[in-house]
Amino acid sequence: MFTTRPTLQGTFGMAATTHWLASQSAMAVLEDGGNAYDAAVAAGFVLHVVEPHLNGPAGEVPIILAPADGPVRVLCGQGPAPAGASVAHYTSLGLDLVPGTGPLAAAVPGAFDAWMLLLRDHGTKTLAEVLRYAIGYAEHGHPAVERIGETVETVRELFETEWTSSAEIYLPGGTSVAPGGLLRNRPLAATWRRLTAEAEAAATGREARIDAARRIWREGFIGEALAAFAARPAMDTSGERHAGTLTGDDLAAYSATYEAPVTHDWNGWTVAKAGGWSQGPAFLQQLALLPEELPPYGSSAYVHLLIEGGKLAMADREAWYGDAAQVPLDALLSDGYNAARRTLIGEHASFELRPGSPDGRAPRLGEHAAAAAAGADRGGARAGARSGAGEPTVARADRPAPAPEQVAPEVDRSGATRGDTCHIDVVDRWGNLVSATPSGGWLQSSPVVPALGFPLGTRLQMAWLEEGLPNSLTPGRRPRTTLSPSLALRDGVPVMAFGTPGGDQQDQWQVHFFLAVALRGRVRGGPDLQGAVDAPNWHQDSFPGSFYPRGMRPGSVTVESRIGDEVVAGLRRRGHLVTVGDAWSEGRLCAVARDPESGVLSAAANPRGMQGYAVGR
Template structure:
C-alpha cells in the first residue's frame, strides 16, 4: 500500500521520536557505541529543548523497557502529590477543580530522576555525554518549529504582565521566535553545564556521577530553586494568584521506581503497559472487549466496534483507576477489569447504535463511584458546553476546543503534530499543551518506549536561573475525598501517559506510543490492530502503513484535563476515512465530526524481528515533525 514514507529496515539501530533532532541525537548516540537506553535519555533531554511547549525536565515520564537479557519493566517517572496538596487546602481557596496552570497544579517532578535511573542502571554513557546534545541546542540554538512561537503568542500577555521570567526566555526583545528561527535557552544550558561540573566533582565513576546529579536535582541548587519558586504566588487558570504546595522535603523524598507491567494477550501478542496510575490498562481493556472476529478493517462497523469499546474502557478508567501504590492507595481491581468474565458482560453492552451514556462497570459486584464533576458532565449539568470551551485549559489533549458558535464548537479540529493551542489569548495561561514520545531499539535487542510530558513553557513560570518551569499534573486529580483519583499527598495523580511494548510469543517485538492525552490509547489501539491484524509488508511489520492509516477518537467520557469536559456520543475522524464510513457511523447514531485529512495521532514505533534480528521503524507524518532514523 502507499505510505507517506517507507518503513525503515536495518540491523544496527532504530530511533523514532516526535522531533527529528531528538531522533538524530538518539542515532548519534547509537553510532557512538551507546545502547538504546543511552540513546533514549539523550533524546529525552533534547526534546526538553526543542519541544518546550510539549515537555520539560520538571514534568513526568513513564518508561517501558525490555532489556535483551531481562524481563520487561516499567520505570515510573510520575511524581506524587506534595505533602501539602490536600483536598481541604485547595477547597479552602474556593476551588472545585485543580487549576490547569500555575504552582498549585505542580506534582513532585518525576522526569529527571527517571531518566537518570534509566541511564545509571541500563546505559553505558556518562552524564556529560548524554547531556551534550541538549546543552548544544540550548546554548547555540535550534530552528524552532512553528508551534513554539504560536504557543508563546497565545500567552504573550500573561508572560509580559505576570510570568515575566518566562518572557525573558521566550520573548527576548519582546518577540517570539519565528518558524525556523534560532531559539536559545541559555539558562537551561547553564543549568546542565553546572550540573555536570558538580556531578563530576562528586565522584569519578559513571554511576557515582549520575547519583550525584540526582541529589543535586533533589537537594542541591536545582532543588532549592524549584522549592523556592513554587512558594511564590503566580497567576493560574482560576484567574487568581496562588502559591504551590511543593517543598524541598517533597523533592528530597522522591525516587523513580521500577514495577512490573500490566499485560494482556490476544492472538499470540501480549501488550505491556504501566499500571492504573496511568491510563495504560484502558488499552488492555479495549483489547479485552474486542470480539474474537473483528469486522472488516476500516469499515464503519469496525470503527463503531472500537469506539464503543473505548467508551466502556474509559468509563471504567474514570470510576476505578488510581494510584494503587501511593499513600492512601486506591483499591484498583485491574485483574478483574481484564478478566474474561467481566469483559464478556461488558461486551454485551455494545449495541448496534452509539451509546451516549457514561457506563462504568461493577467489577466483582462493586458499585462504581464517579466524582460529582464527572457525573455532572456526563449528564450535561456541569456548567460547561459540550467541549468545555467556557474555560479552556492547559491540559495535554491535542484536540483544539475552538471558541465560537455552536457549529464552530462542533468542528473539533485536531492540531496534527505539534499539538493544538487554544486560539484565544488568555491572561491566565489557558492554552493546550501536549506530549512527546520516544522509541528506540538497538543491535543487541534492547528496546525502550517512553512518553515524556508536562513542564510545558505554558504550564508555569520559568524558574529563574534554571530555564524551565514546573509541571501541572495535579490537575488530573479530583478535589473530592474517597475516589480512586482523589488528590492525596504521596499519591500519584492518574496520568494519561501510556507508552506501549508488545511481545510476540513472549519475546519483545515492538515499542510504540503517541502524545495526545485521552486520545493516546485510542490511537495506539488502532495502530496496533493495523499492524497485527493485517498482512506484513516487505517481510516485516507494516509500521508506517499502520501509522499513516486514517484514525479517529471519541470524547465521550470526562476529559482528564481542566476543565474536565465531555462530548457524549462524539467521534472525530480524519476526512481520509471516506464518506461511506462517515455515513455508516452517523447511521449508527454517532455524532461525527470530520476533521482534517491528517489530524489524528502522532505515533512513533520501532520493532525487531526476533528470528532474523532485522530492525524497523516508522514515525508520524502529521505536522511534518516526527521522524524515524536508523540503519
C-alpha cells in the same frame, strides 16, 4: 500499499521520536557505541529543548523497557502530590478543580530522576555524554518548529504582565521566534553544565556521578531553586495568584521507581502497559472487549466497534483508575467481566458514561464527572463547560474544533492554555527496546524558574478535589496520568515499542495502530509500521477529560477526512456525532520493532505535523 514514508529497516539501530533532532541525537548515541537506553535518555533531554511547548525537565515520563537479557519493566517517572497538596487545602482556596496552570498544579517532578535511573541501571554512557546534545541545542540554538512561536503568542499577554521570567527566554526583545528561527535557552544550558560539573566533582565513576546528579536535582542548587520558586504566588487558570505546595522536603524524598507491567494477551500478542496510576490499562481493556470475529478492517462497523469499546474502557478508567485506591485490574481484564461488558455494545452509539462493576463492586463517579455526564445534552457538549487548559487532540492548528472543552480560546492573563506531549522509541542491535512518553513542564504551564531555564509541571490538575475516589488528590500519591507508552511481545518475545502524544486520545490512537499492525500482516520481513502509523485515525470524547476544565462530549467522534465518506455516513447512521477533521490530524505515533528470528529492525514515525521522524540503519 502506499505510505507517506518507507518503513525503515536495518540491523544496527532504530530511533523514532516526535522531533527529528531528538531522533538523530539518539542515533548519534547509537553510532557512538551506546545502547537503546543511552539513546533514549539523550533524546529525552533534547526534546526538553526543541519541544519546550510539549515537555520539560520538571515534567514526568513513564518508560517501558525490554532488556535483551531481562524481563519487561516499567520505570515510573510520575511524581506524587506534595505533602501539602490535600483536598482540604485546595478547597479552602475556593477551588473545585486543581488549576490547569501555575505552581499550585505542580506535582513532585519525576522526569529527571526517571531518566537518570534508566541511564544508571541500563545505559553505558556518562551523564556528560548524553547531555551534550541538549546542551548544544540550548546553548547555540535550534531552528524552532512552527508551533513554538504559535504557542508563545497565545500566552504573550500572560508572559509580559505576569510570567516575566518566561518572556525573557521566549519573547526576547518582545518577539516570539519565527518558524525556522534560532531559539536558544542559555539558562537551561548553564543548568546542565553546572549539574554535570558538580556531579563530576562530587563522585568518581559513571554510576556514582549519576547518583550525585540525582542528589543535586533534589537537594542541591536545582532543588533549592525549584522549591523557592514554587512558594511564589503566580497567576493560574483560576484567575487568581496562588503559591504551590511543592517543598524541598518533597523533592528530597522522591525517587523514580521500577514496577512490573500490566499485560494482556490477544491473538498471540502480549501488550505491556503501566499500571492503574496511568490510563495504560484502558488500552488492554479495549483489546479484552474485542469479539473473536472482527468486522472488516476500516469499515464503519469496525470503527464503531472500537469507538464503543473505547467508551466502556474509559468509563472504567474514570471509576476505577488512580493511585489513591487499589485498582481491580485482574477483574477489569478478566474474560468474564469483558464478556458481560461486550454485550453493552449495540448497533447504535451510546451517549452514556457506563462504568462496570468488577467483582460485583458498585462503581462510583465523582461529583464533577457525574455532573459532566448528566449535564450533557444530545448535542454532545457538557452544559456549563469552562474553557481552559488541556492537551490538544490533534496535530494541526488548522483543524475543525472537535470539542469546546478541549480547545483553548484566546488565552487571557490567567494562563488558560494547553500543552501536549512527546514520544521516544528506540531499539538497538543487541535487542534492547524502550518506549517513553515525556510530558509536562511545558513553557505555557508555569513561569520559568529564572535560575534554571524551565518551569514546573501541572500534572496535579488530573486529580479530583473530592475525597474517596481512586484519583482523589492525595499527598504522596500519583495523580492519574494520560501518558501511556506501549510495548508488545509476540509469542512472549518483545518485538515492538510504540506510543503517541495526545492526552486522553493516546490509548485510542494506539489501539487502532496496534490492530493495524496485527491485522494487516507483514511487509518486507517486518511489521508494516509506517502503514499502521499512516492509517486514518479517530478519537471520541464520551468521558470526562483529564485536563482542566474536565469536560466531556457524549457521542462525539472526530475522524480524519481520509477515512472516507462511506465510513462517515455509516457512523452517522449509527448515531455518532461525527466531526470530519483535517486529512492528517489524528495522532503523532512513533514505533520501532525487531524481528527476533532475523534480527531485522524496523521504525516508523508520524507524518502529521511534519515533525516526527524515524532514523536508523
